Amino acid sequence: xxxxxxxxxxxxxxxxxxxxxxxxxxxxxxxxxxxxxxxxxxxxxxxxxxxxxxxxxxxxxxxxxxxxxxxxxxxxxxxxxxxxxxxxxxxxxxxxxxxxxxxxxxxxxxxxxxxxxxxxxxxxxxxxxxxxxxxxxxxxxxxxxxxxxxxxxxxxxxxxxxxxxxxxxxxxxxxxxxxxxxxxxxxxxxxxxxxxxxxxxxxxxxxxxxxxxxxxxxxxxxxxxxxxxxxxxxxxxxxxxxxxxxxxxxxxxxxxxxxxxxxxxxxxxxxxxxxxxxxxxxxxxxxxxxxxxxxxxxxxxxxxxxxxxxxxxxxxxxxxxxxxxxxxxxxxxxxxxxxxxxxxxxxxxxxxxxxxxxxxxxxxxxxxxxxxxxxxxxxxxxxxxxxxxxxxxxxxxxxxxxxxxxxxxxxxxxxxxxxxxxxxxxxxxxxxxxxxxxxxxxxxxxxxxxxxxxxxxxxxxxxxxxxxxxxxxxxxxxxxxxxxxxxxxxxxxxxxxxxxxxxxxxxxxxxxxxxxxxxxxxxxxxxxxxxxxxxxxxxxxxxxxxxxxxxxxxxxxxxxxxxxxxxxxxxxxxxxxxxxxxxxxxxxxxxxxxxxxxxxxxxxxxx
Numbered sequence: 261x262x263x264x265x266x267x268x269x270x271x272x273x274x275x276x277x278x279x280x281x282x283x284x285x286x287x288x289x290x291x292x293x294x295x296x297x298x299x300x301x302x303x304x305x306x307x308x309x310x311x312x313x314x315x316x317x318x319x320x321x322x323x324x325x326x327x328x329x330x331x332x333x334x335x336x337x338x339x340x341x342x343x344x345x346x347x348x349x350x351x352x353x354x355x356x357x358x359x360x361x362x363x364x365x366x367x368x369x370x371x372x373x374x375x376x377x378x379x380x381x382x383x384x385x386x387x388x389x390x391x392x393x394x395x396x397x398x399x400x401x402x403x404x405x406x407x408x409x410x411x412x413x414x415x416x417x418x419x420x421x422x423x424x425x426x427x428x429x430x431x432x433x434x435x436x437x438x439x440x441x442x443x444x445x446x447x448x449x450x451x452x453x454x455x456x457x458x459x460x461x462x463x464x465x466x467x468x469x470x471x472x473x474x475x476x477x478x479x480x481x482x483x484x485x486x487x488x489x490x491x492x493x494x495x496x497x498x499x500x501x502x503x504x505x506x507x508x509x510x511x512x513x514x515x516x517x518x519x520x521x522x523x524x525x526x527x528x529x530x531x532x533x534x535x536x537x538x539x540x541x542x543x544x545x546x547x548x549x550x551x552x553x554x555x556x557x558x559x560x561x562x563x564x565x566x567x568x569x570x571x572x573x574x575x576x577x578x579x580x581x582x583x584x585x586x587x588x589x590x591x592x593x594x595x596x597x598x599x600x601x602x603x604x605x606x607x608x609x610x611x612x613x614x615x616x617x618x619x620x621x622x623x624x625x626x627x628x629x630x631x632x633x634x635x636x637x638x639x640x641x642x643x644x645x646x647x648x649x650x651x652x653x654x655x656x657x658x659x660x661x662x663x664x665x666x667x668x669x670x671x672x673x674x675x676x677x678x679x680x681x682x683x684x685x686x687x688x689x690x691x692x693x694x695x696x697x698x699x700x701x702x703x704x705x706x707x708x709x710x711x712x713x714x715x716x717x718x719x720x721x722x723x724x725x726x727x728x729x730x731x732x733x734x735x736x737x738x739x740x741x742x743x744x745x746x747x748x749x750x751x752x753x754x755x756x757x758x759x760x761x762x763x764x765x766x767x768x769x770x771x772x773x774x775x776x777x778x779x780x781x782x783x784x785x786x787x788x789x790x791x792x793x794x795x796x797x798x799x800x801x802x803x804x805x806x807x808x809x810x811x812x813x814x815x816x817x818x819x820x821x822x823x824x825x826x827x828x829x830x831x832x833x834x835x836x837x838x839x840x841x842x843x844x845x846x847x848x849x850x851x852x853x854x855x856x857x858x859x860x861x862x863x864x865x866x867x
Contacts, residue, residue: 282322290325302344407465413591414584421575429467443573445551449558450577451782453617456554460507470504476513487532495539503548511553515561540570556782582712592623598638610708622646653698669703674828675734676705680727685720693837718766725810728753733814757806
């Protein structure tokens with residue numbers, strides 16, 4: 261293309277630039293220079309005269325003047341010994357004019373566009389023009405993936421549900437003989453980082469079949485119709501490789517609910533979805549093509565995608581429980597050199613609500629800490645510190661905090677711990693520290709449940725709020741002031757109190773009435789009220805009442821144990837970080853006891 265452009269320029273355009281050397285003069289100047297002998301050559305062209313001069317400085321110039329009625333011109337030229345001739349006026353051919361005016365600019369425009377498009381595609385990693393409509397799905401076989409169910413821990417229920425698919429791919433005749441057909445599609449649903457993609461690859465590894473992997477976003481193209489073409493190509497490849505597994509990650513990208521009004525929808529996404537629905541209806545499930553998909557936003561999927569015959573099997577891949585977390589930690593620890601006596605149960609209990617990806621990150625952080633400390637084996641303290649790094653960030657050892665503020669922070673954290681320890685149905689204190697963290701926390705109190713809890717009673721929820729208010733209560737009791745250090749505590753306490761009223765039915769005024777809905781449950785949960793403004797105002801009053809009662813209870817607990825509050829704070833200021841065992845040793849000496857209803861009772865039984 262570049263060579264063609266240069267040839268056209270050389271043949272058609274560059275000659276035109278010679279016109280820049282032509283200079284027009286009047287006829288009298290022409291005659292004078294002829295008489296002076298300055299003119300070397302003359303050419304008469306139609307109604308004009310072109311001439312060259314002998315002067316070296318003007319040798320590259322062509323002078324032009326108009327042709328006059330001068331019968332003696334030939335004699336003058338002859339006497340001045342000037343070479344002269346008469347020629348037919350040179351005019352550009354219509355073809356040349358057309359090429360210069362239309363073809364050449366168009367060719368230049370197209371050529372530059374092709375070059376820019378190619379450069380942009382290279383930078384963006386997109387397909388070339390010859391690959392539009394190709395699915396670009398990554399194809400793995402067992403030798404490359406090497407993943408089996410042994411590599412997946414903490415998801416026993418999901419593995420059990422997927423085992424049927426593996427068995428079908430191994431023994432399709434067993435199902436065909438009885439007339440059973442395997443579900444064409446299975447949807448893996450769960451929070452981010454729980455191992456949905458790993459599970460899909462493990463199914464392919466167990467079944468020893470090809471594994472097609474593609475993200476939902478790869479179907480969305482700039483040009484309408486390209487996404488649908490990619491879907492057709494993907495299923496064509498899958499049918500050729502059957503039996504196989506096709507895995508579509510983040511299927512909500514193309515599987516969102518279609519706009520019922522027909523206005524404001526994305527035509528490309530809808531065409532892609534329609535093609536996916538058609539392809540799933542068209543292929544024969546008995547061939548052994550299994551479609552797996554993953555999403556963490558199942559509520560946004562189109563209903564047609566979830567009907568029987570398509571993604572009719574929904575497999576939850578939830579956050580692991582205590583046993584699952586311990587198993588995941590052990591799986592990732594197999595690749596790390598560790599000391600022989602590592603208690604993974606302690607780490608699992610301290611990481612309630614963590615996903616498999618977060619647990620893998622914790623193990624890796626522990627290995628990095630061991631390297632930084634100059635050790636060749638990961639110790640228990642490395643794992644415990646890595647949990648704190650994930651929760652609160654790295655230690656800010658160089659942070660400068662005044663003694664006055666450090667004193668307030670210490671009382672604040674001991675306030676949390678003391679209130680928690682003096683209540684029933686509260687998780688034991690595991691660690692207290694006043695070392696600032698990179699997350700912005702100036703200190704924190706870590707509580708670790710002894711057992712896994714799946715339900716939370718009204719009393720437990722209220723006691724959590726009391727614990728959250730314990731830090732602010734200590735500030736008020738000791739310093740007769742409040743600080744901004746309780747901002748996160750206030751947010752957490754308000755969140756639990758509001759959930760008690762609007763979602764958990766733990767309010768006498770509203771009983772079991774649903775006042776709030778939660779969307780995107782796997783992505784943090786966005787709550788929205790479903791009640792009138794008047795009811796919303798009553799909800800605010802109820803939430804405020806719960807928090808006030810919890811705050812008052814926290815102050816009452818701290819007043820009853822004010823001596824222990826001072827003693828524990830002094831010890832924390834000295835050590836900066838204390839364990840739950842150290843905390844309980846000091847607290848258990850001559851301490852009050854707590855009744856079952858959470859009220860403070862002295863040892864002699866008098867309140």
